[in-house]
Amino acid sequence: MTKPSSTDRPNPLQVACSSCNLRELCLPVGFSGSELERLDGMVATRRSVKRGDALFRSGDAFEAVYAVRTGFFKTQVSSEDGRDQVTGFQMAGELLGLDGIVSDHHTCDAVALEDSQVCVIPYAELEALSREFGELQRQFHKIMSREIVRDQGVMLLLGSMRAEERLAAFLLNLTQRLQARGFSPTSLVLRMTREEIGTYLGLKLETVSRCFSRFQEDGVLEVKLKHIRILDLAALRKMVNSPC
Amino acid sequence: MTKPSSTDRPNPLQVACSSCNLRELCLPVGFSGSELERLDGMVATRRSVKRGDALFRSGDAFEAVYAVRTGFFKTQVSSEDGRDQVTGFQMAGELLGLDGIVSDHHTCDAVALEDSQVCVIPYAELEALSREFGELQRQFHKIMSREIVRDQGVMLLLGSMRAEERLAAFLLNLTQRLQARGFSPTSLVLRMTREEIGTYLGLKLETVSRCFSRFQEDGVLEVKLKHIRILDLAALRKMVNSPC
DNA sequence: CGAGCGTTTGACCGGACTCAACGCATGTGG
DNA sequence: CCACATGCGTTGAGTCCGGTCAAACGCTCG
Incomplete structure (x- = not known):
C-alpha cells in the first residue's frame, strides 16, 4: 500500500450543496439560493470510503459530521465482551457522526456497505455558521431530534416485537x-x-x-x-x- | 376539582439556574456567573407534575424542553396496537422533550413516577439565546448527542443481552x-x-x-x-x- | 474452476413467556 | 381499629419462539 488511502481524494468537482441533488433530503432542506451558497463554504471536502472500510471508528476523535452522498453505511456499537449491535443503516442524504459531539470522540463505528462518498461537515464550522444563521441551526436540531425519535422506534421494535x-x-x-x-x-x-x-x-x-x-x-x-x-x-x- | 391543575403553580421563588444546586448536572454545566444570569431569563417558569400525571403526551404540541428539578419520570412510546415501550427514566438535572423538535409535536409520553417539578425552557428562547451564546449552543448539542449515545446503549442491551x-x-x-x-x-x-x-x-x-x-x-x-x-x-x- | 463466504434448512434445546395462584403492603371506609 | 379491596410482587408449571449446532447448497470472485 504505497498509495494514499482512498479516503483523502480531493475531488473538487461539485462540492456544493447548491448543486447537489440531495439538498431536499439532506441538511439544507428548505434553504433558498443565497442561503445555500453559505453552506457551500462549510462543506468543503468530500471523502470516499471503500466497501468494508470505516468512515470512523469508536474512539476516533470527533471533528466533523458526514452527509452520505452516495452509497450505504451501517453504524454499530460493541460491548466490552465483543458482542456488537448494528444501530442503524444510513443512505444518501442522511447524517453520520452525531454521536461524537458529547465526548469529542465517536462512540460507534460507521462502516461502508458499498463504495460510498460522504460530504465532510467540520463540526466547528457547522456550529459557527448555525449561530449566525437560524435556519441552519433549526435544521440541525431537527436532524438530531429525528435521530432520537428514530432510536425510540428501534427500542420499541427491539423491546416488544x-x-x-x-x-x-x-x-x-x-x-x-x-x-x-x-x-x-x-x-x-x-x-x-x-x-x-x-x-x-x-x-x-x-x-x-x-x-x-x-x-x-x-x-x-x-x-x-x-x-x-x-x-x-x-x-x-x-x-x-x-x-x- | 375546582382548583386549577397542579401543573400551573407559579412558584416564583428561586426560578434561577444561578442559584440551583443542579447547575453542575443540568443545562448550564460549566457556565460562569454572568452567563448563568442570562439563562435565568430564559428559564422563567416551573411546573409541578403529580405522580402518575403526564408532563406531555405523544401528539402534544412541542413548545419547550424540560429540566427535571425534583422527582422522577419515565418516557414511553406506544405502537399502534397498544403495546408500549419505556424508553428511559429521567432524574434530577436531566432533560425531557427533545423528541418534539423534529415535528413540532412530541412523539412519546413523559409520566411522573413521583410528585415532581420541572423547569420549563421555551424552545424558541433556547434557540435564540444559544445563537448569540456559543457555550449554551455547545452544551445543548452535547445533551442531544448524549441522548443519542444513550439510546445506542439501550439498543445494545435490548438487542444482545x-x-x-x-x-x-x-x-x-x-x-x-x-x-x-x-x-x-x-x-x-x-x-x-x-x-x-x-x-x-x-x-x-x-x-x-x-x-x-x-x-x-x-x-x-x-x-x-x-x-x-x-x-x-x-x-x-x-x-x-x-x-x- | 475452485475457494470462501453467505444463505438456507433441519433437529434439538433452552430461556423467556404465558397462565395461574398466592402473598404482602398500602390505603380506605365502616 | 379492623375488614376489606386493590395493586404490586413472587413463585410455579407448562409452552413456545428463537437460539444453537450442524450440514449442505449456491453465489461471487479471484
Missing part, C-alpha cells in the same frame, strides 16, 4: 426511505447481509433467513438472496400493526 | 446516576414497578421479578420490594461484561 414483526417493520422502513429517494416502493436490493440485519433487529441470522422464507411461502415477498420484491404490501403493514 | 445482564446493566446505570447526585452507590429505592422495568428492558414483569430473586439467592443483591442493596458490585459488573 416478535421476529416476523421486526423484519416486516425493517423492510417497510427501508422501502419508505428508498421511495423518498426515487426508488421503487416494492422492490429493493439489500446492501447488508442476513447477519447484519439480524444484529440490527436483535435476531440471529438463521432466524432472519427463516422469516424471509416464511414470508415467501406466504406470498408476501419474493426473495432472491439480496433481491426482495414486496408482493403483498398490505399484509406486511398488517404484521407490524397487529401481531400474530 | 440476556435477561440477567439487562437487569444488571440497568441497576448499574441507575446507581451510577444516583451516585453523581450524591446518593449511595450501593443502596437505592426503585421509583418504578417491576412492569415498568420490564417494559424498559424488553422483558415481562415475571422475568424481572425472577431475576431479582436469583440475584438475591446468589448474594449479589438484597431485595426488599423497591428497596435494593447491592452486596456484590463486582459480580454485578461482571455480569454485564462477560455473560453467564
Whole structure:
C-alpha cells in the first residue's frame, strides 16, 4: 500500500450543496439560493470510503459530521465482551457522526456497505455558521431530534416485537426511505447481509433467513438472496400493526 | 376539582439556574456567573407534575424542553396496537422533550413516577439565546448527542443481552446516576414497578421479578420490594461484561 | 474452476413467556 | 381499629419462539 488511502481524494468537482441533488433530503432542506451558497463554504471536502472500510471508528476523535452522498453505511456499537449491535443503516442524504459531539470522540463505528462518498461537515464550522444563521441551526436540531425519535422506534421494535414483526417493520422502513429517494416502493436490493440485519433487529441470522422464507411461502415477498420484491404490501403493514 | 391543575403553580421563588444546586448536572454545566444570569431569563417558569400525571403526551404540541428539578419520570412510546415501550427514566438535572423538535409535536409520553417539578425552557428562547451564546449552543448539542449515545446503549442491551445482564446493566446505570447526585452507590429505592422495568428492558414483569430473586439467592443483591442493596458490585459488573 | 463466504434448512434445546395462584403492603371506609 | 379491596410482587408449571449446532447448497470472485 504505497498509495494514499482512498479516503483523502480531493475531488473538487461539485462540492456544493447548491448543486447537489440531495439538498431536499439532506441538511439544507428548505434553504433558498443565497442561503445555500453559505453552506457551500462549510462543506468543503468530500471523502470516499471503500466497501468494508470505516468512515470512523469508536474512539476516533470527533471533528466533523458526514452527509452520505452516495452509497450505504451501517453504524454499530460493541460491548466490552465483543458482542456488537448494528444501530442503524444510513443512505444518501442522511447524517453520520452525531454521536461524537458529547465526548469529542465517536462512540460507534460507521462502516461502508458499498463504495460510498460522504460530504465532510467540520463540526466547528457547522456550529459557527448555525449561530449566525437560524435556519441552519433549526435544521440541525431537527436532524438530531429525528435521530432520537428514530432510536425510540428501534427500542420499541427491539423491546416488544416478535421476529416476523421486526423484519416486516425493517423492510417497510427501508422501502419508505428508498421511495423518498426515487426508488421503487416494492422492490429493493439489500446492501447488508442476513447477519447484519439480524444484529440490527436483535435476531440471529438463521432466524432472519427463516422469516424471509416464511414470508415467501406466504406470498408476501419474493426473495432472491439480496433481491426482495414486496408482493403483498398490505399484509406486511398488517404484521407490524397487529401481531400474530 | 375546582382548583386549577397542579401543573400551573407559579412558584416564583428561586426560578434561577444561578442559584440551583443542579447547575453542575443540568443545562448550564460549566457556565460562569454572568452567563448563568442570562439563562435565568430564559428559564422563567416551573411546573409541578403529580405522580402518575403526564408532563406531555405523544401528539402534544412541542413548545419547550424540560429540566427535571425534583422527582422522577419515565418516557414511553406506544405502537399502534397498544403495546408500549419505556424508553428511559429521567432524574434530577436531566432533560425531557427533545423528541418534539423534529415535528413540532412530541412523539412519546413523559409520566411522573413521583410528585415532581420541572423547569420549563421555551424552545424558541433556547434557540435564540444559544445563537448569540456559543457555550449554551455547545452544551445543548452535547445533551442531544448524549441522548443519542444513550439510546445506542439501550439498543445494545435490548438487542444482545440476556435477561440477567439487562437487569444488571440497568441497576448499574441507575446507581451510577444516583451516585453523581450524591446518593449511595450501593443502596437505592426503585421509583418504578417491576412492569415498568420490564417494559424498559424488553422483558415481562415475571422475568424481572425472577431475576431479582436469583440475584438475591446468589448474594449479589438484597431485595426488599423497591428497596435494593447491592452486596456484590463486582459480580454485578461482571455480569454485564462477560455473560453467564 | 475452485475457494470462501453467505444463505438456507433441519433437529434439538433452552430461556423467556404465558397462565395461574398466592402473598404482602398500602390505603380506605365502616 | 379492623375488614376489606386493590395493586404490586413472587413463585410455579407448562409452552413456545428463537437460539444453537450442524450440514449442505449456491453465489461471487479471484
